[in-house]
Amino acid sequence: MEDFNQTLPDMFYLLGLSTDPHLQVVGSLMFVVMYTITLAGNCLLLITVRISPKLHTPMYFFLSNLSFIDICFSSTIVPVILRNTLSTDKSISVEGCMAQMLCYLGIGGAECLLLAMMAYDRFVAICKPLHYVSVMNTRFCIILALIPWILGFINSSIQMHITWRLPFCKSHHINYFFCEVPPLLRLSCRETWFNEVSMYLATGIIALGAFSLTLISYVYIITTILKMHSSRSRYAVFSTCSSHLTVVTFYYGTIMSIYLQPRSYHSVEKDKFVSVLYTVVTPMLNPIIYSIRNKAVKTCIIQNLK
DSSP states (O other), X not given: OHHHHHTSOSEEEEOOSOSOHHHHHHHXXXXXXXXXXXXXXXXXXXXXXXXXXXXXXXXXXXHHHHHHHHHHHHHHHHHHHHHHHHSSOOEEEHHHHHHHHHHHHHHHHHHHHHHHHHHHHXXXXXXXXXXXXXXXXXXXXXXXXXXXXXXXHHHHHHHHHHHTTSOOOSOSEESSSSOOHHHHHTTOSSOOXXXXXXXXXXXXXXXXXXXXXXXXXXXXXXXXXXXXXXXXXXXXXXXXXXXXXXXXHHHHHHHHHHHSSOGXXXXXXXXXXXXXXXXXXXXXXXXHHHHHTOHHHHHHHHHHHO
């Protein structure tokens, strides 16, 4: 433990998204607006599903879980960005950095896996409609909702442990806007190949595994849709999946572009931009996408607002 403590500085310093004062002001306003929309949209969706009996189904149970995850995910990142941008003090304690990494990786992994669980729910509903009620019972839904959290935080604990065993002696300035694994690895004066392999393996198991399960589910779903004789039925069934497909494509694409690229292909500015997309923009867009493209949710929101 003594050696471990000697490898860590007292503080890290987050350099943020930009050093340009004008861009910092504009960026801060944008993040405040996006964070407000994220909280409002996801809270509205949570409340709507909670108080609307018509939405007490497995599909909306998982959607509620996604909204809760998005609130937690955004709240782990955005307040730190705003504090870092608006304050002259750019420091973050080692404990604060570790806590942010633990929460960020755990919640991000949970969202990846939850999207796969939502795809499985749609697979059962469309391909096995007669067995849907018996398969997607309350107990099974709770288990499916808990698995992403458990696996996500197991992975984040492992990644955090091996990352914080490194000596950070190149610099204490993190050229990023939150405590993320790739920029921290750049600060280590020890070879980081083990950490990189571990990161690729974890991403492969969680992100690619979840994406593969989602893809398999949608292969069966699309096959079933194409067998339907009525074009109206095909459209109605596909419309229930289109929102999820949009979210899945955007989220998995950005995650894998960060964690599955070789280190030599990484650009700090590009990584920052992509990270903003999946940590800030995606949680804001998810409730909008699901609300706009879902008649049941729109109807219940309108009824509850009257």
